[in-house]
Amino acid sequence: MAKTTAPLSNSPEVGKPVLINPREQLFASMVWRQAGLSRRDLHERTGTHPTLTGHAVTNLIDIGLLREGAVPPTNARGRPQVPLEVDPDRRTFIGLAIAPGGVRGIRANALGRPRGEEVAVVSKTKQNPIASAAALLKRLLDPTVFAVGVSITGLALPREAKVLFSSALAATESVSVRPIYAAADETPVVLHNDMHALSLKWLMTNDNTDGDVLLVGVEDGRLGASLLLGGRPHGGVVGGANELGHTRLAVETAPCYCGQQGCLERIVSTEQLSRFGLRSSRSLDAVLANPKSDRRAAERVLNLLANGIANAVNFIRPQRLIVASPLVRHPIVSETLSNALPPLFLPGLRERVSVRLWEQSNVQSAENAAWLALAEVFGRPPATME
Ligand SMILES: [Zn+2]
Structure with a gap:
């Protein structure tokens, strides 16, 4: 398999490697979004010279990222355009x-x-x-x-x-x-x-990704966020992810590895359920699946979670809030968050922030x-x- 012929740097000093050149990335992203685009489509939509378009596409095919699809039968005059698609086999x-x-x-x-x-x-x-x-x-x-x-x-x-x-x-x-x-x-x-x-997975697998998005990932004892501005992850001072998990609320929790107490990610945890008087020795996931006598403890955790997320929404004012978690499949989670969140948003934001719960089976995957x-x-x- 030929290695990429494009400029390539794997030195950590540059922050991230350059895998393909910007023109190739533009074309690769367009074909990713819309399989079947031809070289002529890429040329027409970007204004890139046909020769340069051809070179870039040839390189993307040579390095195994794109491939040519079957040419559809056409009645139109002129040369049929070869559809391009992401090559799922070679790389x-x-x-x-x-x-x-x-x-x-x-x-x-x-x-x-x-x-x-x-x-x-x-x-x-x-x-x-x-x-x-x-x-x-x-x-x-x-x-x-x-x-x-x-x-x-x-x-x-x-x-x-x-x-x-x-x-x-x-x-x-x-x-x-x-x-x-x-x-x-x-x-x-x-x-x-x-x-x-x-957040990159969300951006690349959803069609409507415009606007500013606050994406919050939640698992048992683990909580983080990412901010997408104008459909792109926010570069930020140190990499664009918000340490929302270490936002602190006035709640007694186990000590967090960050050295503090009351961190949101310590609150959304099996351990915190016990502190809130869990009546059974079950995990957070098991309690949320079937709260039974532990409903009060579960709701307390979920309401604190809603508070923490709403604080971030009020601070950032995104157009979209996405809560990604395997836990949102449980009705008590989806109902509590859907009911508790909007009233906690500032008045002007309630109607403007769209809230989506994304059942994402494994945040740390x-x-x-x-x-x-x-x-x-x-x-x-x-x-x-x-
Ligand atoms: Zn912490």
């Missing part, structure tokens, strides 16, 4: 998710569909998960891999190849992720926060991490290209 994208408890890895095709099962490596206590991630990456690599997406909970600084802090790390000091870059060798690595990965890499190829390129 692999690896997703690695570093989260509390372990590292998960998966191989996906260029459409983001998993190829084979997710591989999970459980971290032993105090073990550095970066070393486990590097070892798992070596197992998953092969010559078809085009790029690797690595997600981690907490605050990642790709430019410095560092993780500042993360619930996945035993220590509160920053940790280098260079072993992952070393394991990848020449294969490009895109490192980011797990919520950023989730390797599949989501693969979208970090996919977005560098098939995601919308910088606005200046359009």
Whole structure:
């Protein structure tokens, strides 16, 4: 398999690697959104010279990202246009998710569909998960891999190849992720926060993504957010993900790994249910599935969650709020959030913020991490290209 011939840099100093050039990314993203576009369509819609369009498409086909589809029979005069589509067969994208408890890895095709099962490596206590991630990456690599997406909970600084802090790390000091870059060798690595990965997946798999979006991911003991401005993830000071999980409310909780108490992600947890007088020894998920005698404790958690999210909405004033969680499949969650959230928005915002609950089965997933890499190829390129 030919390696990409485009400029390619995997030095962490540049923040993220350049996988294909901006023109190629523009075309790749257009074909991703609309399979069947021809070279002529790309030329006409972007004003790019036909020769340059042809070169870019040839390169995208040569490196295994696009392929030519079957030419439809046509009655029109002139040469039939060859439809282009994303090639789901030739290239692999690896997703690695570093989260509390372990590292998960998966191989996906260029459409983001998993190829084979997710591989999970459980971290032993105090073990550095970066070393486990590097070892798992070596197992998953092969010559078809085009790029690797690595997600981690907490605050990642790709430019410095560092993780500042993360619930996945035993220590509160920053940790280098260079072993992952070393394991990848020449294969490009895109490192980011797990919520950023989730927001890229949302952007690339939904049609209507305009406006400013606050995306909040919620799991048992884990909560984060990502901000999308004008259909693109917010670059932000340190990577565009909001540490909404460490917004604090005046509630007694277990100490958070950030060093504080009352953090929203400590509140939405099995542990906090116990503090609120759980009558049975069940997990948050089990209680929400069938609250029974624990309804009061469950509602208390959910109302605090609604408060935390509403504070962020009032602060940011997005047009859209998306709550992504496996927990929203439970009626008590969807009903409590749908009822509790709007009254907590500022009066002028109630009618303007659309709220959507997205049942997203695994916020800390390797599949989501693969979208970090996919977005560098098939995601919308910088606005200046359009
Ligand atoms: Zn915290």
